[in-house]
Amino acid sequence: MTDPLAVWVGAIVTLGVFSYLARDNPFYRLIQQAAMGVVVGITIVVTWKQVLQPMWLSPIQGALAGTRDWTGALWLLALVPGSLWYFQLSKKWFWVSTLVSGLFVGVAAGLAFKFRILLILPQIGASLKPLNPFAGPNGFTWEGFLDSSNNLLFLAALLTTLLYFFFSVKTENRWVRTPIRWGRLMIMVALGAMFGNTVMTRMSYLIERMQFLYEMWLRPLFPG
């Protein structure tokens, strides 16, 4: 990272991208394609070096050389489903690739059920918050009252939001319309929280770049 060439290229690329703010220019598009090229190239090499070589090639090599279990050679069979992906390159034979992509769709679906139920049940349990301020060991306390109020607000937010996203109820009724309205307002408060945090993330991108330009590139240029 402290490699001077990497720093200089990084600084030029950064300033080149920022030049897009002044006006649309061809430099931005060229740099974008270059970056895409690097991403694709490194992805291929890393996938080979860190996945296919240790997990696929070495068991086969080991089996053929007799240094590892002979069953390693069975990995050659993985080439059959693996090569099916490339039928996607042809319009006519595209359907052949669905034989392998269908497998992944099924796996994703089967695991999604398990994933969702394991994720949601603890949350249902955690939603059963105590509402009674008198239920504490010392009877009524202000802290207990504050907690119960927060719990009540939490439950109101949860249930009104659920009702807001409920589409098969009739809304002519005032008893339904008012909570739905409340639900939307609660969602707005949550959106505000998401908004504030999104702003922070976007600002952090810029701060990181400024830090790079200043600390890695500019400051070493003017020592002292």
Add this chain to the structure above:
Amino acid sequence: MGRWLARLHTLNPRWLYLATAILLIIPLVILIPMPRGSASRATRGLYDAVEAVPAGGIVMIDSSWDQGSRSENAAQLECVVRHLCQRRIRFVVTSLGTVFSPEFAQKTIEPIAAQAGYVYGRDWVNAGYVQSASGLAPVISALALDFHTIRQADVRGTPIGDLPLMKEVRTIRDVRLVYVVTYAPSPEWISFITGQFGTPVAFGCMSMMAPNYYTYIDSKQLCGMLIGNRGAAEYEALIRHPALGTRLSMAASFGNAAVILAAVVGNLGMWAARRAGRRGA
């Protein structure tokens, strides 16, 4: 005043871009001391979870961030690794799903580990990239059952079996804590690690994703979470080693102030323009 505001309303955005850039450089050039608030419940949770691991215990870190989220995740990884080194806890690093992450993780951890006298292979291992184009779900659930089948070599190609530390790590039960630091950690970790095996999971995420995860903090499915650079700064205060997070969090003060100021001025400008228009009519 009103006319001035109305003119500001039609300002060329390029001036605003320039002003933002200058405003954000200031905190990097001049170190401005600012108060540090107490740690939030989420930060504290992670700190306590690390403190609960005995010296010599093993923690798994999934560092799946890359250039897209370096601005917040780097500080989050740094401070936790420093804490682990302070407490002589050993750790295994994986990168699920993002090709560039092992490189970033290596560059972030190496200097801290070297400073603490950690030996690669004995005290920490970078197990590298785990392909997950098929989705994280099968990979995480298999990783929990048998680490050695899913990763057979480390980031430099050394067979996993040759690394002394990895002889002690077979299943997720050998690990005391899983810390996932990336742009938006997948809730799959919660379901398949905490939900199925009870091993505590903590997240380090971009600020943007944090509101989403609060429901897991509330339900204690996550033992802790670092939120953006603020979380890293709080953690650095807890381990008494202010570093990157503290600096970036301070700079974020200026960034947030810029947005709030811009929105206030914009709304005032609109209001002034509307009033001027009404008077003119």
Add this chain to the structure above:
Amino acid sequence: MRRRAVWLITFGGGLFFLLEFLLPARTPEWLGGVGNPLTPFLPSATNFLIVVSAMAVLLGPLNLVRRYLGMIVRREQGRLEGAVFLVFLAVSIVAASCEGANIHRAFDTLYNALFYGVQTAFFASSMALLAFYLVSAAHRAFRINNLEAGLMMASAVVILLGQVPLGDWLTQGLPDAFQVRHAAQWILAVPNTGVQRAVEIGVCGGAFAAGFRQWLGIGATTR
């Protein structure tokens, strides 16, 4: 026939993982006390999935190479960009293969320049552009003209101040309970958590519905 074959594969893939979860770790004694027959195969099955999915790595690149080569041959607009892509693709494959293998130091330098100089710098700075746009949009377009937008903005401002040292500094003099960071934490932990959990419950239902339709192949055209 084709559809049925694909469906069988999809169904089988899902069934394995679903049954592995639904069957108990060990059946009760009166049922023989057998262990879960599928769990031992889960890591190897996943290993297979990983390898097969990794084999698709050339698919995207081949598509792009084909498109850009076509552009260059047909002398279409945008061929310069295509050529840049191809050159950097080739160079980075060479650099990444030779990096760290002690062939020549020049490869490491080249790799670093490509990795940190081109790729990291480009994506990090194009994300940083968003921050500039955000400030300008905040100035020109964020209008508080109804209750909803006002509520959202108020909550956002509390978060923005409560999550940075600036907020701590501004409310320094106030008693601890009135510090803005507590207000921010309250918004995140109470109303926000309620809303997010409701959304999560909705997502759960949606995921089940989508999952069933995919797995059983009902109305596959919509997804």
Add this chain to the structure above:
Amino acid sequence: MQHADWLMAALMFAMAAAILGCLWRARRGHVPYVRRIAGVAEIERAVERATEMGRPVVFAMGFTDIQAIETHASLLILSHVARLAARLQTPLIVLARPGNVYPVAEETVRQAYVAEGVPDHFDAKEQVRFLSEDSAVYGMAVARLIEETRAGCALFFGAFEFASLLMTEPGARIGVLQIAGDPSLWQMPFFVCTCDKTIMGEEYYAAGAYVSPDPALRGVLVSQDIIKAMFAGLILLGVLAALLPGGAASWFVELLKHYK
């Protein structure tokens, strides 16, 4: 809990039953009730207003490709808007992205014009445009188009990445009536402060099902309502059970609370 216990399995079966049951009923021709989505009425009003002003309606689609359900819902709304525009003879400009959505969008608009009996009012080249695959470029091009044509109203439907703000900012500044729909909440804050009406989260799919003639879509929607009602019922019962004096129903609370 490495494997499912009886409550988990029961809940999973209940959810499966709700989904399959609703789909089965829909297939037998039963069209379930779906409440009117406020945003949809707003869209109709917006198109009418654009007609009165004599200005075009701009419709921008999200980034998901043709297989995604997000795109499917977006196309359903597009079809609705196109029929409205054809009936009112208001110019409609559709901006489609990715490449594989573009032809489908064109066909959708054409069919809407045919259905309204004015097929020759449809000008494919002028009305359905492909701008760019790149999010940022697309966003800016949409914004420029809204500004240049001084659109009567602008509708954004689909999953939009970070480009949301780029698209809606100029329109908000010059006071174009804008309505946005996005199934994820992430871009919603930006839409809320730059658009007049927003359709968010699941409401987005519901809007699609509401304007669509396909009963299966409504069936899925209703099945999801049943699932939500199930969980809401468990929470309500649990909270009430905890309030009972003397811990009379504490077994129920414990049953739900023991998951971690």
